[in-house]
Amino acid sequence: MRVKKFALLRLFGDVNATGGRDITAGSSDMGILDDLRAKFGALEQSEPVEPPGFDVGAQPHADSDDMLLTVAPDPEPLLEGLIIGISYEDGGGHVSERLVNCIRLVDTPDGRVLWAYCHLRKDFRAFLFARIKQVRDYRTGALTEDPARFFAPFMSRAAPGEELESDLASHTTRDVLGLIGDELRILAFVAKADRYFDEREEALISDFIRQRVQQLDREVAESYDHDRVLNWMHAQQPTFEALERSVDRLSLRGEWELRALWDLSKDLVHADERVEADELRAMDDLYAAIDHAIRDRRAEMD
Secondary structure (H helix, E strand, O other): OOOOOOOOHHHHOOEEOOOOOEEOOOOHHHHHHHHHHHHHOOHHHOOOOOOOOOOOOOOOOOOOHHHEOOOOOOOOOOOOOEEEEEEEEOOOOOEEEEEEEEEEEEEEOOEEEEEEEEOOOOEEEEEEHHHEEEEEOOOOOOEEOOHHHHHHHHOOOOOOOOOOOOOHHHHHHHHHHHHHHHHHHHHHHHHOOOOOOOHHHHHHHHHHHHHHHOOOOHHHHHHOOHHHHHHHHHOEOOOHHHHHHHHHHHHOOOHHHHHHHHHHHHHHHHOOOOOOHHHHHHHHHHHHHHHHHHHHHHHHHO
């Protein structure tokens, strides 16, 4: 359910949008946003920026049958929206570079499989862990040849017959993402709306992470991997549907959580001292998702 168009401006206040026009609550110029949205198009349909050093290159061969998925899998909270680059060898022995949006991990008789949206094929694909040759970190471009270790902080369960990565940094990083993963996904949706992640935006989010971590026990606060949490957030490119799911889960904690996140999102948009049209659109989407979630929670209480 969508809220009344531009209702967010009553909360968002005065802004200066692309083109230098002042758009304020109650202003006759509010209709300019219609033209701006038409010009910039849908944010969730944009192609992601590739991680440093990544090059898909030409892929003339078709994918092997074991990679094909007939249905879109339900997303897993810690993996949804996570973008990585992988080098993958399919069942036919062909090696290719893929940019994928992670969705969930599935255990099969052949081993653990990553279900993801493949930007090369524009469709969902299944990637067997044993055939993933390399994983490239989205933020740094760093390569690892151990996918299980790369995914360890984002796994909620171990594969059958295996143990979940138990080193302290992975364990505590998992705890942090379990606590604030939805909040970071929402902030990434707003911060990346203009396709540019400013260092001032990162500083705000980094401070937010440190403040929220203090709500966990001392062991977690002192041993979690802050850079890995930031890397996870950098690798996020959530769709509106992912935004809705995160807002809905967050609403279960209480309306005050959503209001605090709304205020931080406003700070993010203003961080680089310029408000772009697609940032306004992202805030409009966030307002709609928050409004919908709050209405649902209140209806459940009636």
